[in-house]
Amino acid sequence: MSDTAALSSALLSGRYRALAKAISLVERDDPAAPRLLAEIYPATGQARIIGITGSPGSGKSTLVAALARHYRAHSKRVGIIAVDPTSPFTGGAILGDRIRMADLYTDRGVFIRSMATRGFLGGLARATNDVVDVLDASGFDIVLVETVGVGQDEIEVVRTVQTNLVVLVPGMGDDIQAIKAGIMEIGDIFVVNKADRPGADRTVTEVTMMMSLVEEHAAWVPPIVKTVASKRQGVEELDAAIEHHFEYLQTSGELDRRNRERVRIRIETQLKEKFMDRLIGGTMSRADYEAVLDDVLRKRNNPHDAAESMIRRVTF
């Protein structure tokens, strides 16, 4: 029996303490983590993985809490993974949210993890996917992944969810809509939160107009749902939209495509990581690698030839 077998088995039977232990193991990249993840992997694939992307000002955390309470009322177990940029700005907000979300923090049917300040160097997407697997295998029905949607790691995370909600708020002018062009493309459902503020309908119109430019022949036209998350308004409608999207994913074959893409991204990320680990510090010492960088910096070599000669040291 492997070191991790007891933990895997406790996790698969849904024990809360095993869950916390397994997630810590994965987060600190413990040598036993790959074994554990391999053992629990066959039990994954049951959870609905939902991304919630929006700015800190959009009330996105409040919406996540409202969704979590809604799912809890339907006896579903809910995991919340907060992926925020490693920015000091988010520190205060998270503290405030913790107080407003005290009921969720004490509910054993809810597991909340912030990935904000752990400083995963380039490995945030991998760590997030691994934590999703742990929650999924442990019997959580829903995993909510909260992101700001800006930055390389964040976009990678968003690419691996099944349904992504993009949260907007009224009163953002043309400028903000334009900024969000990059974010618009990743929305399966648009949420206009704080919809009791003036300008909510205008925002809905603006999003509809933007959508008409992109989605002309699309099989899925993202719906726009108005919510007031702080008053838990619109959450039923949002749940229905998420359910409707999931049906579309299943019937269109898009779910298979996304799951396959998720697997592909996960494998390729790990392949590249393992390759760099074995090449630099393995086949070639770190000092030799720094010397290659020096040569390129001093124009004695160039990036193309440097990469080519490094890859030639590896036998395929």
Added chain:
Amino acid sequence: MSDTAALSSALLSGRYRALAKAISLVERDDPAAPRLLAEIYPATGQARIIGITGSPGSGKSTLVAALARHYRAHSKRVGIIAVDPTSPFTGGAILGDRIRMADLYTDRGVFIRSMATRGFLGGLARATNDVVDVLDASGFDIVLVETVGVGQDEIEVVRTVQTNLVVLVPGMGDDIQAIKAGIMEIGDIFVVNKADRPGADRTVTEVTMMMSLVEEHAAWVPPIVKTVASKRQGVEELDAAIEHHFEYLQTSGELDRRNRERVRIRIETQLKEKFMDRLIGGTMSRADYEAVLDDVLRKRNNPHDAAESMIRRVTF
């Protein structure tokens, strides 16, 4: 004499037609491109590479044009690389800008290239850096790289410039500032453009406040410059701030650090590309790779073990 030697030599002597030809070669990833890039690489490192990051609504293109005209007035040759997301939103804007920038399009001291619609799959950052090299080697003094700053490729591009300007506009509320948290971290200089609009000073105050949270002990405190790019106001001040930043880069050793980081990113990007090319479709057929994905999807294997067994087929 290699096929590319005549082109390299024409390029290094600054011929305009050679420039266009070389850039086309690089952009379409011609088999001769790596040779050409290797030949010209020793002549690079002279240009100042400046990033201009901001939303389409920020007047960023107008600011790029104003900067370009300013540098032209000082007899400097200016390259402009517009890196926009491959979104249909940007199509119209670029056409409008072309008309307003007609003087730049007909000036042989200016070279403009849009990377917006060419669909570099994951290779946008590499292509952009290669085009920067071509302009640099061809004697361009300044290369302006215009980005929206959202998305994985864009962030990679921003990481390889020497000085990055983040362009804001007045009248964006707290929400917008919050959204930009991710973008704030990449600013060497903040530009409040459209500073003749109401609220410009408030925006300056907001940015100053955000900065005080992050930059407490920083060696470089990003200045905030107000401009009205459409009236060419504030461009002198902006040029002075850019110059000041460059002096800081040189005297602090930060320039060496950034140049080294740029080389590292370029080599590692190419290593990973070459590795994946040789592994999938080389060592292992595409069909075999798809079968590995199938196994993981059907839970007969897991991402960790799949990546591990694939990397074991390679000898380090």
